[in-house]
Structures are given as C-alpha cells and as structure tokens.
Amino acid sequence: MSEFDEGTAVVRRPDEAVDSSVFDTELDKGWQIGGGINGGLLLSLAARSIGEHFAAARGLHPYPVSVSGYYVSASRPGPAELRVETVRAARSHSTGQASLLQADDEGRTLERLRVLAHFGDLARADEDVRTSATPPKLPPVEQCVGTEHAPPEFLASANMLERIDLRLDPAYVGWALGKPSGEGRIQGWFRLADGREPDPLSLLFALDALPPVTFDLGLFGWTPTVELTAHIRALPAPGWLRITHSTRNLAGGYLEEDCEIWDSRDRLVAQSRQLAVVPR
Amino acid sequence: MSEFDEGTAVVRRPDEAVDSSVFDTELDKGWQIGGGINGGLLLSLAARSIGEHFAAARGLHPYPVSVSGYYVSASRPGPAELRVETVRAARSHSTGQASLLQADDEGRTLERLRVLAHFGDLARADEDVRTSATPPKLPPVEQCVGTEHAPPEFLASANMLERIDLRLDPAYVGWALGKPSGEGRIQGWFRLADGREPDPLSLLFALDALPPVTFDLGLFGWTPTVELTAHIRALPAPGWLRITHSTRNLAGGYLEEDCEIWDSRDRLVAQSRQLAVVPR
The missing domain is CATH 2.40.160.210 (Acyl-CoA thioesterase, double hotdog domain)
Structure with missing residues (x-):
C-alpha cells in the first residue's frame, strides 16, 4: 500500500444507519507540517471517508467533485474519528458532510475540520471541453x-x-x-x-x-x-x-x-x- | 426596511440551547430567478441566521468572512426554516453551520442548502494591503x-x-x-x-x-x-x-x-x- 493510501486509510465502525457512518483513523506524524498535520492530507482523509460512507450506503458517485473544508483547530499526530452523514443522495450526485475529531489531553472531544462535499462520477463526465486556461510554462524537471x-x-x-x-x-x-x-x-x-x-x-x-x-x-x-x-x-x-x-x-x-x-x-x-x- | 433586509429577515424561535438555533423565514417570490430563489439571496439568508445565532449566543464576530454553500435542491417561494449550529467559537473568530429546509407538497422536509461559515470582525481588520489585483475598466454607468x-x-x-x-x-x-x-x-x-x-x-x-x-x-x-x-x-x-x-x-x-x-x-x-x- 502506498504511503498516501496508508496515511488516509479509515476503518468504518459496524453500524446499522444508512445516513451516517463513523470511521477511525490514525494521523501519522509523517504528514506533519508546522504544528499540525497537512491540511490537504486531512481534506483527502475526509473525502475518503465520505466516499466510503456513500459506497457502504448506495455504491454510487465514487469521486469527489467539490470539497470544502473549514479548519477549526490544529490537528496533531494520533488517533482521530470521522463522523460522516449524507446531506442528500440524488440520481446524478451525492452530497455529504464529515467532521474530523480528536481528543485533547483531558479527553475532551475537539473538532479539527468540518467538510462539505459533492460527489459525482468523473469517469462518465461529458467530454466537451472549452477552456481558455493554459498550463504553466515550467523548465524541465531536472532544471527545477x-x-x-x-x-x-x-x-x-x-x-x-x-x-x-x-x-x-x-x-x-x-x-x-x-x-x-x-x-x-x-x-x-x-x-x-x-x-x-x-x-x-x-x-x-x-x-x-x-x-x-x-x-x-x-x-x-x-x-x-x-x-x-x-x-x-x-x-x-x-x-x-x-x-x-x-x-x-x-x-x-x-x-x-x-x-x-x-x-x-x-x-x-x-x-x-x-x-x-x-x-x- | 429595505427589500433586501426584508427578503433575508429571520425570526429566531425561543430556545434554551447555546450551541444551536432555529429560525423561520419566508422566501419571497420577488427574489425568484428561473425555477427557484436566487442562490446568492439564500446564501445571505443563511449567513444572516448564523450571525444572529452567534449574536444570541455570545455577541462576538459579527461579519461573515468565508461562506460556503452546497445547493442540494431547488428552493421555491414560501415558508422555510434555518437550523443553525456553532461548529466552534474561538477568540478571534467563530465557525457555524446552517441548513435551509422547506416542506414539499407531501409535507416532507427537504434540505435546500447547507452552509459552513467563518465569522470574524472585519471592522477591526489589519489595514496592511498588498494587492496586485486591479479593478475592471468599465465605461461610465450611463454608457452601460x-x-x-x-x-x-x-x-x-x-x-x-x-x-x-x-x-x-x-x-x-x-x-x-x-x-x-x-x-x-x-x-x-x-x-x-x-x-x-x-x-x-x-x-x-x-x-x-x-x-x-x-x-x-x-x-x-x-x-x-x-x-x-x-x-x-x-x-x-x-x-x-x-x-x-x-x-x-x-x-x-x-x-x-x-x-x-x-x-x-x-x-x-x-x-x-x-x-x-x-x-x-
């Protein structure tokens, strides 16, 4: 398993609910930057848990299309929990929410990150492309x-x-x-x-x-x-x-x-x- | 009262909870565009309810700084409800969440919009400005x-x-x-x-x-x-x-x-x- 997939692995707790899931994970210090865990890694982790929640519930809309994260406190290496719920499951897409939680030194639960996400199926996406955006001009890899x-x-x-x-x-x-x-x-x-x-x-x-x-x-x-x-x-x-x-x-x-x-x-x-x- | 303030007015239900509020509102057909109510108006409405929730709870951080809305179904003129919760109240800012709900023809509750928002105090903001952004060159109003x-x-x-x-x-x-x-x-x-x-x-x-x-x-x-x-x-x-x-x-x-x-x-x-x- 790749370092990234290991760093964003989540384990779903057995649960009967269709509209919500709880996942356990471990924030690995290998993804640390400054005082906390990298914000992009946490966003991936939240999106993975929302995707696994949808897969468990319905099996539809595998890809994150839009993901918004509000960073409310600095995370740190160690165990963490993700609480995920379905906001709405539609025919062509699904919307979900995730909260990333950790316990502080006194055992109180603190929220680190709250995420809203829209999932769809990018593999079936319309191939019509009209773009005026152009890739950056970079020197070759070996000159960077x-x-x-x-x-x-x-x-x-x-x-x-x-x-x-x-x-x-x-x-x-x-x-x-x-x-x-x-x-x-x-x-x-x-x-x-x-x-x-x-x-x-x-x-x-x-x-x-x-x-x-x-x-x-x-x-x-x-x-x-x-x-x-x-x-x-x-x-x-x-x-x-x-x-x-x-x-x-x-x-x-x-x-x-x-x-x-x-x-x-x-x-x-x-x-x-x-x-x-x-x-x- | 201005049309905008009337269109985004919310009434808080009496409630003992510190961390959550419920507001009632009326979506006015004067803000309709296409099949539903304008998305920006709904975002303002959600932000107003989050701000009033914070004001009721603590009186701090009056201004929306960052607001993200996920539009999950098309709203329509008529009564609506906003459920608001505090995600985190910190010293320099507060994070909140709002759900805008309406009843369908069968009386089932449907979510229209879910919002996350970060509130701060823009009036006390640091005046250091380093910007490379320049305003658009527009003809005078009367030539538009x-x-x-x-x-x-x-x-x-x-x-x-x-x-x-x-x-x-x-x-x-x-x-x-x-x-x-x-x-x-x-x-x-x-x-x-x-x-x-x-x-x-x-x-x-x-x-x-x-x-x-x-x-x-x-x-x-x-x-x-x-x-x-x-x-x-x-x-x-x-x-x-x-x-x-x-x-x-x-x-x-x-x-x-x-x-x-x-x-x-x-x-x-x-x-x-x-x-x-x-x-x-």
Whole structure:
C-alpha cells in the first residue's frame, strides 16, 4: 500500500444507519507540517471517508467533485474519528458532510475540520471541453529545484516533504536566498515520492502541498488555512503533475491562495482557493 | 426596511440551547430567478441566521468572512426554516453551520442548502494591503446597458431583476444580439434598486446576481450551482459596486464561475468561485 493510501486509510465502525457512518483513523506524524498535520492530507482523509460512507450506503458517485473544508483547530499526530452523514443522495450526485475529531489531553472531544462535499462520477463526465486556461510554462524537471533550500525552521517541522517529490520553478524560489520575487507565486512539478499515481483523492492533498505562497512575498511565518475549497475537474493521467500557487490580494489580515493542477496530458485536473491568515 | 433586509429577515424561535438555533423565514417570490430563489439571496439568508445565532449566543464576530454553500435542491417561494449550529467559537473568530429546509407538497422536509461559515470582525481588520489585483475598466454607468436585452425566457422568470440596478459593460453583452464574445466574461455596475448601501450580507447576494457567464459563451440554459464559496475581503464603502464574472474552464459537464466585487474606493471587497453545471 502506498504511503498516501496508508496515511488516509479509515476503518468504518459496524453500524446499522444508512445516513451516517463513523470511521477511525490514525494521523501519522509523517504528514506533519508546522504544528499540525497537512491540511490537504486531512481534506483527502475526509473525502475518503465520505466516499466510503456513500459506497457502504448506495455504491454510487465514487469521486469527489467539490470539497470544502473549514479548519477549526490544529490537528496533531494520533488517533482521530470521522463522523460522516449524507446531506442528500440524488440520481446524478451525492452530497455529504464529515467532521474530523480528536481528543485533547483531558479527553475532551475537539473538532479539527468540518467538510462539505459533492460527489459525482468523473469517469462518465461529458467530454466537451472549452477552456481558455493554459498550463504553466515550467523548465524541465531536472532544471527545477528541490525543497532543501527552504527556511530551516520550515524544514525542521516538515516531515511531509519526505513523502513528496517536489521540483520548484527557479523563477519563484528567490525567497530561499532572501530575494522573493514579490509576485506571490510558487510553482513546480509534483509527484508522490513512492511513485503512487494521482487520482482525485491524492489531488486533494496535492492542492495544499507546496510551501505557502507568502514565502514569495517575503513572509515566512505560518499561514493557517481558514477554509479551502477544491474542485476536481477531471480524472488525472499518470505521471508528473504541474502545480501553481498564487495570490493577488493580501488585505485585512487574510490572503487567498489559488492553486491549479495540470496533468501529463495538459488537462486542468484540479482548482482550489483557500483563505488563509497572513503571518505575523 | 429595505427589500433586501426584508427578503433575508429571520425570526429566531425561543430556545434554551447555546450551541444551536432555529429560525423561520419566508422566501419571497420577488427574489425568484428561473425555477427557484436566487442562490446568492439564500446564501445571505443563511449567513444572516448564523450571525444572529452567534449574536444570541455570545455577541462576538459579527461579519461573515468565508461562506460556503452546497445547493442540494431547488428552493421555491414560501415558508422555510434555518437550523443553525456553532461548529466552534474561538477568540478571534467563530465557525457555524446552517441548513435551509422547506416542506414539499407531501409535507416532507427537504434540505435546500447547507452552509459552513467563518465569522470574524472585519471592522477591526489589519489595514496592511498588498494587492496586485486591479479593478475592471468599465465605461461610465450611463454608457452601460440594463438587463432588458437578456433572452425573453430569462426575463420571464427573473423577478429578482426588478430589485437590482444592473448596468452591464457593452463589451460583453453581444449575447443579447446573438454575438457572444466567447471569452466567458460578464461585468458591470451594481446596486440595490431601492438604494440600500452594500454591507457584507448584501455582498453575498451580489456575488451571484449577474446573468450566468455562460451567456457570453453562447449557452443560454440554466446553470445550477453545485457549490459557491464567498470571501468577504473588506467592509464595502457606500455607492455603486463593480462586479466581474468570468470562467476559464468549462469541462466534463461543469464550469467554474469566478466573481469579484470592487467598491467605490477601488477596494476588492469580495471574491467568490462557484462550480456550476453546464447547460444542456
């Protein structure tokens, strides 16, 4: 089993309910970044549990199409529970909700993340494509740079970087040498380190796997995510992914971070926007 | 009371619970568009109920900062109920959830919309602004055009248009004459017809008040919203708003519709993206 599938594995508790499920999981410290577990990994985990809930209930609509996560407290390595319910099961799609919970040191249950998601069948999707979006122009993989030049305080708490193979566009890594471009962009090639090929669940992780775009604005603190909404726009082809992260508006203590993922056949396979808190 | 405030008024049922509230409301046919009530109006209504729930419980964090709505069935004029719960109340912000429910002809309760929202205090927001976003260049209001040239089948079921004053940029209204630009853009000046000035709640409505951007691609059917996430980025100044709607990727039966709202002092006050279903 791949590291990603192991990290997002969930076990459904035996239950008679049709409209709800409870899953157990273990948040592995290998997916840690900063103080908590990577937000994209948690989004994948929630989407996997919603998908398994739908599969147990009806067997329809296997793929996450739209997933919105509200991050309400910082998760940490250890056991966690996912409570999932059906919001609505329709003919062509299903909507579900998940809450990710952990116990604190006093044994009180704390919510980490609440998720709403719309599932459909991307494999049967209409092939009509009218797009004006174009993939980023990146230098070849071998001319891009790894994350070893990131700030040491970032690397010290970024176990997750060992599980991904990330090659950043040199045009937007000036921040590693104290010269951020100021444009608010980070982009590069991405794949899972153990070679697992992309699918909709791993795209949810990849949408939040790059260093924060604020590095390119010269801001090196943590940027906690308030909310992240991901749209999976097509089933990805095998191979390297190209990922772009950008921001246009840092204001009032928040910034938006837009992400796009392109697959090896030049298809825009995922889009996301997150609202994050500006580092102090 | 303004038409907008009347259309989004909610009455809280007497209740002892701290963590949840139930509100009654009436969906007014004056906000109808196509088969149902405008999605932005419903989002405002949900956000208003979450805000009133927080006010009743704690009195903190008055403004919606991030609001995500999943549209699970088409609403219709008549009574409706909102069930609201606190997801988490923190020091600097609060997260809440709302479900909008209506009874069908057989008296069964059906969910119309489920919403997650992050509330904060935009009035106390950090004034550091670093933005590369620029307002759209629009002709003066008096050189823009009203919605009277929209397709007759659109106007026939668009009561809502009487409540807004919308002046569209002539560069992107070719669709009214059978010549859509094909770029996937619609933009214009906006205010509420009765002169009510903008605030965060009315911005949530304005983010979904323009004709669908698919008109500019020559597609005239309805585009049901799957999901819409709105970010309120600043308190808006009084006066006309400038609104842009655009799409880059129509594929696999879905398209994204990005919206930005600029206020009279050239500040980007709201951003949203919705995933919608491509018209047949």
